[in-house]
Amino acid sequence: MTGLYIHVPxxxxxxxxxxxxxxxxxxxDNVALFLHCLDVELGRLPADxxxxxxxxxxxxxTALEPADYAKMLESIRRHINLSNVVEFSSEANPGTLTPEKLAAMRDGGINRVSIGVQSFNDKALRLLGRIHESQEAIDGYYMLREAGFDNVNIDLIQSIPGMTPADILADARMLADLGPEHVSYYNLIYEPGTPMTHDRDAGRISPPGDDEEADNYFAVKALLEEAGYGHYEISNFAKNRTRREAGSERRQRSDNRCLHNVLYWQGGEYFGCGPSAHSHWRGRRFGNIPDLQAYCDRLQRDERPFDEVETLSFEEKARETLVMWLRMTEGVDLARFESLTGHHADALCGDAIKSMEEEGLLQRGENRLALSPEALFVCNAVFSELV
Ligand code: SF4
Structure with a gap:
């Protein structure tokens, strides 16, 4: 599988x-210039x-106005052969949705929407600095349904300071009651330089401890599983279903897993367009400049929008794929891994795998290697042994 990522900055x-x-x-405020330069970049991707x-x-x-969103989709359609596409996703912020915008998205081919709810707790949303309140997120979810989207993801953030275990379960219950097809339940990361990180470092907020975080994670996982969601990746859950994708007689999906992310986790290749977007193509990795003005200047001067190109060795690529694939709860299909990367996992890092199997962090099934349930919350320690 291959994918296309578009970054709207x-x-x-x-x-x-x-x-x-x-x-x-x-x-x-020069949206037209961004869309023009994105169009130029899309036009440079390989014709095949x-x-x-x-x-x-x-x-x-969804910060784009409906006409601008439609124009972006028109650029994608004009430059990219979409005949293989089974999943065409867009992120959406609940504070930016209108029926007109959703109609433009749906009419332009979007068939999956990921809505960044983050929490249904207004106090938590204010702490995160979100532009919307809980009710707006709920209204946005129903607006998506009314617009005809039948594949919706809701993002929730776990471990928001100030939320009690009861608040966290209330969030998860609210989500399960809404019943999106997919749930992403992400940890709050304290990135260097963000206001939240300053607040934490100054003692103004206190993140929960590891034990409390783990308890909350496993409680939410249990609640979602009880509600019919399959836990298929460390932070992701999907409802099973069998349905025919609109407009695609040839390919059907058997569940609601996010195929674009599955592609990342299983070492697939992709192009990324837009400022700061990354690509991984034919063993080379490159990232566009994270500067909208510079991105536009370069494309207008007919220059490439990225600086560095990293070429991974086959072994580096194989190790990276192993670690990413282990994020999936079904584990790594070892035969498929070998045919994709040219390496058998045991030949690549057999000692580390063996010792983590003995510690109960990794488990082996027939032709499979997977994180054990106990390792789900300490996966970074496992991954650092394998790269
Ligand atoms: S988390 Fe907030 S600031 Fe960051 S990309 Fe999403 S909407 Fe924008």
Whole structure:
């Protein structure tokens, strides 16, 4: 599988925990120039590139007005062969949704929307610096349904300071009652330089301890599983289903897993367009400059929008794929891993695997290697032994 990622580097305001590259309206209002340069970059991708998945993220793609969003989709359609696409996702911020925008997205081919709810607790949302309140997120979810989207993800953030275990379970219960097809339940990361990190370092907020975090994680996991969600990746859950994708007689999906992320986790290749977007193609990795003005300047001067190109050795690529694939709860299909990377996992890092099997952190099934349930919350320690 191959994928296309589009980074829309625009947000209404800056959330207090976020270090993604983005610009707010007072910093950048030339949306037309960004869309023009994105169009130029898309036009430079290989003519035979036909991705299986497209993911529009950011930033906030839904910060675009409906006509601008439609224009971006038109650029993608004009330059990219979409005949293989089974999943065409967009991120959405609940504070930016309108029926007109959702109609433009749906009419332009989007078939999956990931809505950044983060919490249904208004106090937590204010702490995070989100632009929306809980009710707006709920209204946005129903607006998506009314617009005809039948594949919706809700993002929730775990371990928000000040939330009690009861608050956290209330969030998860609210989510399960809404019943999206997919749930991403992410840990709050304290990125260097963000206001949340300053607050933590100054003692103004206190993140929960590891034991409390682990208890909350496993309690939410149990609640979601009880509600019919399969836990398929450390932070991701999906409802099973069998349905025919609209417009695709040829390919069907048997569940609601996010195929674009599965592609990342299983070592698939992809192009990324837009400022700060990364690509991984034919063993080379490159990242676009995280500066919207510089990105536009370069494309207007007919220069490439990235500086560094990293070429991974086959062994580096294999180790990276092993670690990413282990994030999936079903584990690594060892035969498929070998055919994809040219390495058998045991030949690559057999000593580390053996010792972690003895410690109960990794477990082996028939032709599979997976994290044990106990290792789900300490996966970084496992991964650091394997790279
Ligand atoms: S909306 Fe998303 S990308 Fe924008 S600041 Fe908030 S978390 Fe970051």
């Amino acid at each position: 625009l947000c209404i305001s800056r959330c207090r925990y976020c270090d993604f590259y983005k610009m707010t309206p007072d910093e950048w 590139f036909a991705p299986d998945t497209v993911f529009i993220g950011g930033g906030t793609p």
